[in-house]
Amino acid sequence: MTSAIAVDGLEVIFDRFRALKGVSLDVQPGESFGLVGESGSGKSTLLRAIAGLAPVASGSITVNGKTLGARRDKAFYREVQMVFQDPYGSLHPRQTVDRLLQEPLAIHGFADGEKRIQRALDEVGLGNGFRFRYSHQLSGGQRQRVAIARALILEPSILLLDEPTSALDASVQAEVLNLLEEVRRRRKLTFLMVSHDLAIITHMCERLMVMQSGEAVENLAAADLVERRVTKDYTRNLLRASDGFVRTA
């Protein structure tokens, strides 16, 4: 079976800074794969490189069996869509939800926009009442639902998720995570998800890669992490840190 995403020896260099140092990755179709690490580990850069938003110096990225060049074509964006961290920054402030959702449809020349917008809004749990609102009239969780609707409206097979819930309150986070799981199950999507929170990754993903300063530390199954079968000290430290504060006497 061809991989949904295969990354091999990927290097990303900003000026002279090597943000990714030869990272390889393999995600199967329908799988949910997590990337964990602290800030500066390169987890978001890897996601952005796949989406064509980071300068790739060397290495290869293959999506659904097709090796990508320096530029992404329209067909790529029908297959791969991205949801960003900050729902306040990723929606156009002067466009209504309707206009936001029409944009990708217009770019890709869909005729049945009306139906698709209604379906997309229903799917993310926002009724028609939200359709002609501006993003400043929505809460953080509602905005992130719009961002997910925008990503889903082209019916992609792969969703790149960059900390999709870290700007949200805990209770809203649970709702958005549930929504993501539901659309994945219904549409058989492949997820590549970045988070700094190990609990979220083990909840959402089957396999994961731990990253540190631009390199892969280790690849694990989520079950290994739950059972604490980790081999690297760095991962162990992350696990300990996610247990919360422990007072040393």
Added chain:
Amino acid sequence: MSGDPNQQRSKSALLDVEDLRVTFPTRTGLIEAVRGVSFSLGRERLGIVGESGSGKSQTGRAIMGLTPPQARISADKLAFDGIDLLSVSPRERRSLRGKRIAMILQDPKYSLDPVMSIGRQIVETLRTHEKVGKAEARDRALAMLEAVQIRDPARVFDLHPHEVSGGMGQRAMIAMMLIAGPEMMIADEPTSALDVTVQLDVLGILDRLVGERGMGLIFISHDLRLVSSFCDRVIVMYAGKVVEQLKASELGRAQHPYTRGLLNCMPKIGADRHPLPVLDRKPEWAA
């Protein structure tokens, strides 16, 4: 335990808050951000937890005297060490701020002065509140930087905030807040902008210094689990009100459905719950 001086002192409250209200005038009418909050703080670690809009930060700011001027504050009692904070002059309030009550904010990138070296900012705080010579102030600032576990204090002293990492900036912030020897500290999401491992280092430093100096700490955070692992007592706020007060160790026995919902809805490593339980907000919680 009766011989312990800290224990003795904790009996008289450092801070007394009774029926605190903070109201903001807006175009569409008055918004009550804080609606009748009451609690008292001894020399202990008190956590205030809530989601965005719960009024937790505005509670902290009202105590510190940092509420925006257009807002109205009222309280039956807002007293720090017997001083009525609502009736003191702005001048007296200023002398309390930084000297006896300190505050740490969320992101050192925004709360430190970008055009002043870290050392000078710490020295400035010290010399505002105490008559000390330049050389002594510098020595004390260096000692304080060392106390917050900065390895090379002399080098960091001369750096500007943009030259240090988030964790280092937050340590500098703690150093600046502790140098005048405050008796009470309000920490508003002090570690939310930091990586998890750095977060624990910073909390460790805060814990040690607060413990050693017998300070009262108000720890404001959205993270119920972190707060309960760090504090002695937790206040849970919802829609501007306190819905529950409990000992941190008894969080598992929380009564209020909001507290329980908040604890429940977070994904946990090892708990296989699909879908996650979501919070069913009841209008009567806000009533």
